[in-house]
Amino acid sequence: MFVGHFGLAAAVKATQSRVPLWSLMLATQFLDVIFVVLYLAGGIESFQAVAPGTYGEALIxxxxxxxxxxxxxxxALYGSLSAWRWGRRTGWVLGAVVFSHWLLDLLVHRADLPLLPGNAGGLPLLGLGLWQVPWATAVVEGVLLVAGAVLYFRSVRQRAASTWRAIVSGGVMALLLVLGLAVDVLS
Structure with a gap:
């Protein structure tokens, strides 16, 4: 769902022009950024291969x-820091984008998402397992990618002083999203 997260960020940018694009892109991956930090900090979090050679092959x-x-x-942390830097509205938007990562992961992950940190209380793990159906996952990511790219391109075109600038800006974003999808699918 790597590219799907970025497609969502592009769609949000289309409606929230004052929110910096880089902060939206970071927000979509913030949970994974912190995951990597905890992984590198002695394996507090980890992953293991469960079905090598398939889409979503790791159990997180x-x-x-x-x-x-x-x-x-x-x-809340990301949103608060963003609100301090850019104002309350931007903080709410960016906090929601960070949380969208969990919602999209809920759709694709196997049952490996706990309700409470450290799976306190041993509650059932969540995950709808769309990764187990690679073509369906690719469709969902493709829809998020295309929708985000189209919405972003349209918004830039409406805001840009010249059509040429809009075409270049929207085209670069669409190209980056498509390249990200290609890398995601091929890896």
């Missing part, structure tokens, strides 16, 4: 960053 053990409560707390 992200019991802190990708727990429902952990995602809400990290969303």
């Amino acid at each position: 053990d992200a019991r802190y960053t990708h727990s429902l409560l952990g995602a809400l707390l990290l969303s």
Whole structure:
């Protein structure tokens, strides 16, 4: 769902022109950024291969960053820092984009997303497992990618002083999203 997250960020940028694009892109991956930090910090979080050679081949053990409560707390942190820097509205938008990562992961992950950090209480793990149906996952990511690119291109075109600038800006974003999808599918 790597590219799907970025497609969503592009769609949000289309409606929230004052929110910096880089902050939206970081927000969509913030849970994974913190996951990598915890992974490198002694394996607090980890992953293991479960079906090598398939889409979504890893079982993620992200019991802190990708727990429902952990995602809400990290969303609040990112949103608060963003509100301090760019204002309350932008903070809410960016906090929501951080949380959208968890919602999209819920759709594609196997049942490996806990409700509470560290899976406190041993509650059932969540995940609808769309990764187990590669063509369906590709369709969902493709729709997010295309919708985000189209919405972003249209918004830039409406805001740009010249049509040439809009075409270049929207084209670069669409190209980056398509390249990201290609890398995501091929890896």
